[in-house]
Each structure stands twice: as C-alpha cells, then as structure tokens.
Amino acid sequence: MQFAKPLPKYLVTRYHGWKATSYKDNQAWYKTLAREGQHPRAMVISCCDSRVHVTSIFGADQGEFFIHRNIANLVPPYQPDGDHHGTSATIEYAVTALKVANLIVLGHSQCGGVQGCIDMCKGHAPQLESGESFVGRWMDILKPKFDLVRDIEDADAQARQFERQAVVASLENLMTFPFVADAVKEGSLSLHGLWTDIGEGGLECYDPTAQMFHPV
Template structure:
C-alpha cells in the first residue's frame, strides 16, 4: 500500500506517553479486557465532531461503552437492502451480540452536519444536493427533522432545534429495527436521547413525558 505513510511523530510521542503512564498504571485491567473480551453496558451513538468526547463526559473506563460515531449522530431507518450500512451494522452488533442494556443517541451544539442539512434544505448548499455527495445523501436522513423546525426563526435557534431533532429522528428510526423493538418491548433495552452543550459543558436529556429536553 504505497499511499500509506509513517505515523506523525507527535502521535508516536503521545502513544509512548500513554503506554508509560495510563497503560502502565492500569496494565492488569487492560490485560483483563484483552483476555475476556468486551461487555459494555451501553452503546453511544454520537457525532464525529472532535469536540465531543464521550468517555470524558461520563468519566468512562475502557470497555464500558460501545461507541459509534457518524456525522450528526444519525441512525437511518431499518433497510436491509444488500447495501453497506455501517451505522445499522453497529446497532445490530450492539443489540444482538453484545446485549447492551442502554442505547444512547448523543447530539451536540454547533453541529456542522446539522447546519449543512439546514443549508441544503434551504437550497444554499448545491454541492450537498449532488448525488455524488456522501454527506448530502447522509443528511437526507435528517430531512424530516428539518421539516419539523422549518418554521423556527432562522439562525442559532433553528440550528439548536434541529440538533435536538437529529436525536429524535434517530430514536424514532431505531424503533424501526425489529431486534431493537423486541428488546425494548421485553424491557431488556432502553433508549435515551441526550444533547450536549460543548461550550458550557451542559447535558440535556429528552423527557418523553413532556416532549422536551431537560438539564441533567
């Protein structure tokens, strides 16, 4: 593979720093994980955004979360059509193989994917309308959410509303998966929607009884 290059030196240095400190201090735990496999209690579906650090937010250790990240923390509807579906595959593995007890969709503030969806739906991002745009076709998953907030004043208020809609759309789509439906119905799996304010360090949870996100 001639296009692969050596790892940047700063990453090499950081690895050696981790191996000499965090790993060395917890070597027995890492060896346990390596020998016994993973048994996470929860799956987290979050955005790829580099500012969203799930394990730090919850103070989680290695082996505690099964994490899947994609643009705008979206879950597409159940569609076993023979195509490649990374997010759906991750959900299937977490629910049917790992038997996680909790499935969390975590959205966040200032989400670039959500803003891209707004621009595309308003006709201000023709590049995303292209059939060749992977981002645009992925953001099609969120179009129903945009329709729900189309009447909200444009700007930060609409963006925040759609960020939360991205969570609700994903939660709704999760329930189109038969294996999710079955485990939710049996009480073995619970779904949760969270929204993270990056700048303020805030965390809001969706309350199905009130239909709003409340501060945790």
C-alpha cells in the same frame, strides 16, 4: 501501498507516553479486557465531531461504552437491502451480540452536519444536493424533520432545535429495527436521547412524554 505513511512524530510521542504511564499503571485491567472480551453496559451513537468526547463527558473507562460515531449522530431507518450499512451493523452487533442494556444517542451544539442539512433545506448547499455527495445523502435522513423548525427566525435557535430533532429522528428510526423494538418491549434495552452544549458543558435528556429536552 506507497500512499501509507509513518505516524506523525507527535502521535508516536503521545503513544509512548501513554504506554509508559496510563497503560503501565493499569496493565492488569487491560490484560483482563483482552482475556475476557468486552461487556459494555451501553452503546453510544455520537457525532464524529472532534469536540465531542463521549468517554470524558461520562468519565468512562475502557470497556464501558460501545461507541459508534457518524455525521450528526444519525440512525437510518431499518433497511436490509444488501448494501453497506455501517451504523445499522453496529447497532445489530451491540443489541444482539453484546446485549447492551442502554443505547444512547448523543447530539451536540454547533453540529456541522446539522447546519449542512439546514443549508440544504434552504437551497443554499447545491454541493450537498449532488448525488455524489455522501454527506448530503446521509443528511437526507434528517431532512423530514426540518418542517418542525422551519419557522424559527433566529438562526442559532433554529440550529439548536434542529440538533435536538436529529436525536429524536434517530430514536424513532431505532425503533424500526425489529431486534431493537423487541429488546425495548422485553425490557432488556432502554433508549436514551441526549444533547450536549459544547461551550457550556450542559447536558439535556429527551422526555418523550413532554416531547422536550430537559437538563440532566
């Protein structure tokens, strides 16, 4: 394993700083988490984007959220075909093993994955159309929603609306999972769609009745 290197010094320094402060001040809590296991109240599916910091937005502590991150916070449709499905496996574990009460899909502004899908839909991203592009094939999940925003002329407004549609697409696909649909029907699981504006710190929640996002 000659390709594995030691941690950069700045990360080592930060780790020792955390161990000497945050960990030391909350050592009993960490030991409780280790001893009793995790019992998160919610699962959050968010984007990989480094600017989206789920625990900071909600002021969450360790053990509160079961978090899964992927490109553009997308959920694929239920497809038990024997292939590798990281997102689907995470959802299965959260719902059937951890019994989370809330499942949140969190989208965000200036999403690079969503913009890539727009470019692909407009024929401006041949590299994503390649069968070898993992990102392009992942964004195929969202492509059917592009017709809903195709006629928006302002590029920024189009992107912001498509980011919201990524959240809606994920919510719809979640309901194709039998164990999710059953839990929702039983009332043991609630689904929530959110979109956050990185620059403004805003947060919007999806209203399925009005089919719109409203400020929280």
